[in-house]
Amino acid sequence: MDEIIYMNFESSPSFLLFIFFGTVTVVTALSVIFQKNPVVSAVSLVFTFFALAGIYGIMGALFIATMQVLVYAGAIMVLIVFVLMLLSQRTETLSRYRKHPIRLVLLSLFALCFFFLLYSALTTGVPHSEQKGKGYELTEYSFPIQGTGTINAKGNVASVGASTYLDYLLPFEMISILLLVAVLGAVILAKKRLTEVEQTKDNVL
Amino acid sequence: MNQFINGIPVSYILGLAGILFSIGVLGVLIRRNIVIIFMSVELILNSVNLVFVTFSKALSHISGETIVFFVMAIAAAEAAVGLALVIAIFRHKKSTNVDELQSMRW
Numbered sequence: 015m016d017e018i019i020y021m022n023f024e025s026s027p028s029f030l031l032f033i034f035f036g037t038v039t040v041v042t043a044l045s046v047i048f049q050k051n052p053v054v055s056a057v058s059l060v061f062t063f064f065a066l067a068g069i070y071g072i073m074g075a076l077f078i079a080t081m082q083v084l085v086y087a088g089a090i091m092v093l094i095v096f097v098l099m100l101l102s103q104r105t106e107t108l109s110r111y112r113k114h115p116i117r118l119v120l121l122s123l124f125a126l127c128f129f130f131l132l133y134s135a136l137t138t139g140v141p142h143s144e145q146k147g148k149g150y151e152l153t154e155y156s157f158p159i160q161g162t163g164t165i166n167a168k169g170n171v172a173s174v175g176a177s178t179y180l181d182y183l184l185p186f187e188m189i190s191i192l193l194l195v196a197v198l199g200a201v202i203l204a205k206k207r208l209t210e211v212e213q214t215k216d217n218v219l
Numbered sequence: 220m221n222q223f224i225n226g227i228p229v230s231y232i233l234g235l236a237g238i239l240f241s242i243g244v245l246g247v248l249i250r251r252n253i254v255i256i257f258m259s260v261e262l263i264l265n266s267v268n269l270v271f272v273t274f275s276k277a278l279s280h281i282s283g284e285t286i287v288f289f290v291m292a293i294a295a296a297e298a299a300v301g302l303a304l305v306i307a308i309f310r311h312k313k314s315t316n317v318d319e320l321q322s323m324r325w
Contacts, residue, residue, distance in 0.1 A: 028225045028226050028227060029226045029227055032227045032231070032232075036231075036235045039235065039239060040235070040238055040239070040242070043239055043242045043243070043262055044242060046242075046246065046255070046258055046259070046262065047242060047245060047246030047249070047250060047255065047258075047259060052252055052254055052255055055255055055258060056258070059258050059261065059262075062262065062265070063265070066265055066268075066269065069232070069235075069269065070269075070272055072225060072227065073224050073225060073227070073232075073272060073273070073276050074224075074225060074276060075272045075275070075276065075284055077284070078268075078272060078284055078287050078288075081287075081288065081291060082268075082291075085291050085294075085295060086261070086265070086291070086294075089295060090261065090294065090295060090298050093298055093299065093302055094254065094257065094258065094298070094302065097254060097302045097305060097306065098254055100306065101254070101305075101306075101309055101315055155281050170284075173281045173284075174281060174284050174285055174288075177281045177282060177284075177285045178285050178288065181282065181285070182282075182285055182286075182289075185289060186289075189289055189292045189293070192292070192293070192296055193292060193295070193296055195296075196295075196296035196297075196299050196300050197299060199299075199300050199303070200299040200300050200302075200303035201303075203300070203303035203304055203306075203307050204303040204306045204307060206310075
C-alpha cells in the first residue's frame with residue numbers, strides 16, 4: 015500500500031488533485047449536514063457538487079463533469095435555494111460575513127484557489143491526451159451502421175451519446191415521460207386552490 | 220479491470236463514494252429540517268453517480284456513464300416533486316420540521 019501511494023505521488027499530478035477534491039468533498043458534505051443555517055448548507059452543497067465535477071474531470075468523464083455543473087450545481091441548487099428563500103424561516107445571517115473582513119477575504123481566497131485547481135484538473139490531461147496514464151484515455155464505442163458494419167465513436171461525448179441513443183433509447187424516452195409527469199405533479203401540488211385564496215382574503219380583511 | 224484510473228487507485232474512489240453515502244445517510248437520520256434532508260438525499264445520489272463513473276472507467280465500458288444521466292434525471296424529478304410537497308406542507312403547518320408532521324399517525 016505504501017508503495018502505491020509513493021508511486022502515485024511521484025508519477026501523477028492527478029492523484030494529488032484527487033486527494034484535494036476528495037478532501038473538499040468530504041469536508042463540505044459534513045458542513046452540509048452540520049450547519050445550523052440552511053442557506054450555508056446549500057452553499058456547501060454547491061462546493062460538494064463542484065468538487066465532484068473535478069473528480070469526474072480527473073477520471074476523464076468530461077461530459078458528466080459538465081452535466082454535474084449544469085444540472086446539479088445549476089438547476090437543482092436554484093430550486094433548493096428558491097424554496098429556502100420562500101420559506102424564510104429566520105432572518106438570514108449571511109450578512110455577518112461583511113462584519114468580519116478577514117473571514118471574507120479568506121473565503122474569497124479559498125474560492126479563487128478552488129477555481130484554479132478545478133481548471134488545472136480539467137486541463138492536466140487534455141494537452142497530453144495521447145500519453146498513457148497522464149492524459150485522458152480515449153473512450154471508444156463501436157456501434158453498427160447499416161451496410162458498413164461497425165464504426166467507432168471516438169471521445170467521451172460521442173461515446174456517451176451513441177450509447178444513449180443506441181442501447182438505451184427506450185429508457186431515455188421513459189425518463190422524458192417521467193420528467194413531464196413530475197413537472198405536472200409539482201405544479202398541481204404547489205398551486206394554491208381558489209377557495210383557499212378567497213379564505214385568506216377574508217381573514218386578512 | 221484496471222486497478223488505476225489515471226494514476227488513482229480504484230479503491231480510493233470507492234472509499235470516497237462510501238464516505239459520501241454515509242454522510243448522506245447520517246444527514247437523513249439526524250436532521251429535522253426537511254430541506255436539509257433533501258440535500259442529504261442529493262449527496263446519496265451523487266455518491267452512486269461516482270460509483271457508476273468509477274466502474275465505467277475501470278471496466279472500460281461506457282454504459283455506466285450513460286446510466287448517470289438517468290440518475291440525474293430522476294434526482295431532478297425527485298427534487299421538483301419533493302420541494303413542491305415541502306411548500307404545500309409548509310402552507311398548512313407553517314413549519315418545515317419533520318417531527319411536527321404527524322397527520323398520518325394512528
